[in-house]
Amino acid sequence: MRIAKSSVFSAVIIISVFADLALIIAYALYPSIFLLVPTIAVVAVGAALSWREGKRLAVLAENAERAAEEADRRTAAAEALTVKLESVLRILAEQDAVCAALTDSARAARANLPNASPVADFLRAFIDTYPLPASAEIAKLRTIGKCGRLAEPLRFIEMKIPYVRELLTRVTAHSEAAVLLLSEKFTSILDKSGDTEREAKVALGALTSDVASERGLQAITRQIQETYRDGAQVVNEFLRINAENESRVKKLSTLVEESETLLHGIEEIAEQSKLIAFNLAVESAKIGKSGLGFKVICGELQRLNNQTLALSSNITTIIDSFKKNNAELSEQWLAKSRRLTGVIQGDQAKSALLEKELSDSQRIVSNLVSTVAASATSINQAISDILESMQFQDITRQQIESVQSFLKDMGNELAEVGTSLPDYGRSADERKMHQAIREKYGKQVKVSSDQEIFDLLPRRLK
Amino acid sequence: MTILNVDDSVTMRKIISIALKGKGYEVVEAENGRLALDMLPTTKPAAVILDINMPVMGGIEFLKELSKSPSYRSLPVIVLTTQGEDELRKEAMNLGAKAFLVKPFQKETLLETLQKVL
Numbered sequence: 001m002r003i004a005k006s007s008v009f010s011a012v013i014i015i016s017v018f019a020d021l022a023l024i025i026a027y028a029l030y031p032s033i034f035l036l037v038p039t040i041a042v043v044a045v046g047a048a049l050s051w052r053e054g055k056r057l058a059v060l061a062e063n064a065e066r067a068a069e070e071a072d073r074r075t076a077a078a079e080a081l082t083v084k085l086e087s088v089l090r091i092l093a094e095q096d097a098v099c100a101a102l103t104d105s106a107r108a109a110r111a112n113l114p115n116a117s118p119v120a121d122f123l124r125a126f127i128d129t130y131p132l133p134a135s136a137e138i139a140k141l142r143t144i145g146k147c148g149r150l151a152e153p154l155r156f157i158e159m160k161i162p163y164v165r166e167l168l169t170r171v172t173a174h175s176e177a178a179v180l181l182l183s184e185k186f187t188s189i190l191d192k193s194g195d196t197e198r199e200a201k202v203a204l205g206a207l208t209s210d211v212a213s214e215r216g217l218q219a220i221t222r223q224i225q226e227t228y229r230d231g232a233q234v235v236n237e238f239l240r241i242n243a244e245n246e247s248r249v250k251k252l253s254t255l256v257e258e259s260e261t262l263l264h265g266i267e268e269i270a271e272q273s274k275l276i277a278f279n280l281a282v283e284s285a286k287i288g289k290s291g292l293g294f295k296v297i298c299g300e301l302q303r304l305n306n307q308t309l310a311l312s313s314n315i316t317t318i319i320d321s322f323k324k325n326n327a328e329l330s331e332q333w334l335a336k337s338r339r340l341t342g343v344i345q346g347d348q349a350k351s352a353l354l355e356k357e358l359s360d361s362q363r364i365v366s367n368l369v370s371t372v373a374a375s376a377t378s379i380n381q382a383i384s385d386i387l388e389s390m391q392f393q394d395i396t397r398q399q400i401e402s403v404q405s406f407l408k409d410m411g412n413e414l415a416e417v418g419t420s421l422p423d424y425g426r427s428a429d430e431r432k433m434h435q436a437i438r439e440k441y442g443k444q445v446k447v448s449s450d451q452e453i454f455d456l457l458p459r460r461l462k
Numbered sequence: 463m464t465i466l467n468v469d470d471s472v473t474m475r476k477i478i479s480i481a482l483k484g485k486g487y488e489v490v491e492a493e494n495g496r497l498a499l500d501m502l503p504t505t506k507p508a509a510v511i512l513d514i515n516m517p518v519m520g521g522i523e524f525l526k527e528l529s530k531s532p533s534y535r536s537l538p539v540i541v542l543t544t545q546g547e548d549e550l551r552k553e554a555m556n557l558g559a560k561a562f563l564v565k566p567f568q569k570e571t572l573l574e575t576l577q578k579v580l
Contacts, residue, residue: 179473187480194484384484384569387477391566394471395544398515 084417088154091410154418155425156433161411163441165404172397179393190383197376204369231351239345242337256323263312263319270308277301464488465576466507468498468524469542470516474565478511478542481569482576495519499527502534509580511572512559514543514550522550525557538579542567 110124280298418425465487469475479489490505492498496519498510514521521541528534538560543550546564554562560579563572 176471176473180476183473183476183480190480190484384481387480388566388569390473391477394469394474395565397471397473398544 084413088410088414088417091406091413152429152433154414155430156437158411158414158418159433159437160441161407161414163437165407165411167441168400168404168407172400175393176397179390183387183390186383186387190380190387193376193379193383197373197380200369200373200376204366204373239341242341246334246337253323253327256319259319260316260323263316267309267312270305270312273301273308274305277305463580464490464505464507466490466492466498466501466505466510468492468495468510468516468521469513470494471513474513478572481572485573487576495521495524495527498524502537507537509538509540509576511540511542511576514541514545514554522553522557525554525559529558540572540575540579542572 277298280301281295284292284295284298463486465482467475467478467482467489468491469478470493475491475493479491482489490501490507492501494516495512498512499519512521512524519527521543525539528537528539535558539558540561540563541551541554541559542563542565544565551562561575563575
């Protein structure tokens with residue numbers, strides 16, 4: 001209740017005057033001269049006293065008015081502080097949720113990192129240093145109440161904000177460095193995989209070229225197979241001719257034997273003719289002159305027989321020689337022929353095996369190269385997908401920048417709220433709070449001195 | 463064929479470069495709109511891939527500057543940004559952008575869009 005100073009003063013004066021008038025009227029009604037002067041004196045004293053009291057009351061009223069104004073001001077400040085505190089608590093809760101989500105994402109990503117990789121080890125160590133401690137402070141604030149001991153916890157939270165902002169900056173920087181390192185490694189693998197894919201496709205093309213093409217392995221294999229088949233035909237022809245020759249040799253031996261038989265027959269005939277010629281000579285001698293013709297004929301016959309026998313003897317000699325040579329030759333030739341046939345047949349078997357193995361190898365190599373080409377294509381696609389997924393680092397970076405801006409605004413709001421509290425930033429434990437924060441969060445942010453943290457604080461708090 | 467890749471993120475520039483170089487494009491990079499404008503006369507790109515949120519000069523401002531230049535007014539620009547709001551899309555297209563893609567992008571989509579605008 002506000003009471004105007006002048007109103008109080010006026011009221012006192014008015015009451016005093018009315019009291020004095022009342023006395024005077026009372027005295028007038030009951031005149032008694034010997035009471036007038038003391039009455040007037042009393043009235044005067046009363047008026048003086050009233051005047052002084054009035055002044056004192058006016059001063060009191062003024063003080064009361066000032067106190068009331070002050071109380072109103074403090075009440076309004078407290079109400080404003082309450083509203084701001086509620087918004088700060090809400091912002092802190094949102095920040096806590098965002099930071100918790102970031103922590104969960106980072107920890108989920110950590111679980112999917114490969115085991116044996118220096119880059120993955122670095123990321124794991126980094127993720128393990130994630131802080132994000134706002135919940136305990138928020139709980140403390142909620143239990144404290146709307147007025148009273150807020151300065152210290154508010155100041156504590158405000159001092160932590162630069163650490164969190166700095167940590168978020170380092171999250172962005174470190175994650176960007178890690179992603180760049182990974183992308184360079186994957187790019188290198190992608191290049192090599194691309195080369196492998198191209199070479200595999202070229203090799204596959206060479207393997208599966210058209211039959212008419214001279215460069216295709218299939219064509220070459222087919223040519224080799226045809227060559228082997230042609231060679232086999234030649235060999236078979238050779239073997240057939242060889243077998244025919246063998247039978248001819250045998251037949252020749254048979255003919256030689258038959259010739260010998262004929263010669264024996266001729267010799268027998270010649271011997272018989274000789275005998276006949278002798279008998280004719282004897283008969284011609286008996287006949288006398290008439291038998292002279294017979295004698296000539298006998299002589300000729302005998303000469304013929306002698307020639308025949310001589311010829312037969314020569315032929316026999318030749319045949320014997322031929323037979324001997326033929327036997328030796330045919331024996332050698334047959335032995336060599338049989339050896340060669342054995343070798344050729346062995347080679348044929350090997351060639352057939354080689355042809356089969358060549359055909360199988362060509363099929364295996366074709367399948368292998370197809371598999372390599374397909375694998376290279378799959379690897380390329382997988383690496384491309386991984387590189388695309390690294391876009392999320394940039395998206396996360398932008399979200400972190402939003403959080404940093406958000407924290408900066410929150411820091412400013414806390415500072416604004418805090419300075420309306422009389423003991424804000426003047427706690428005897430200010431230095432201890434600072435030290436506690438540095439010990440708890442300084443390692444994660446890797447701040448090495450108070451000066452660095454001092455530099456991080458908003459200017460108005462320095 | 464040269465493509466100018468404008469993005470303040472090193473990671474995004476790397477990813478886009480890998481995608482484009484894989485298809486035989488030459489890629490030059492700028493980390494903000496101001497640098498990109500300075501590079502236009504020397505690099506003579508056939509198209510620009512442009513982010514929106516960048517320091518110094520953002521994508522919208524770059525498009526405005528480009529639209530004022532008779533030499534580069536018709537240069538094909540593909541906007542590639544995390545912000546997919548319709549208002550931003552309309553603003554970019556009104557300023558002359560030929561396409562508007564939202565991150566994260568698919569490599570095939572970017573390459574097809576680039577082929578369409580060239």
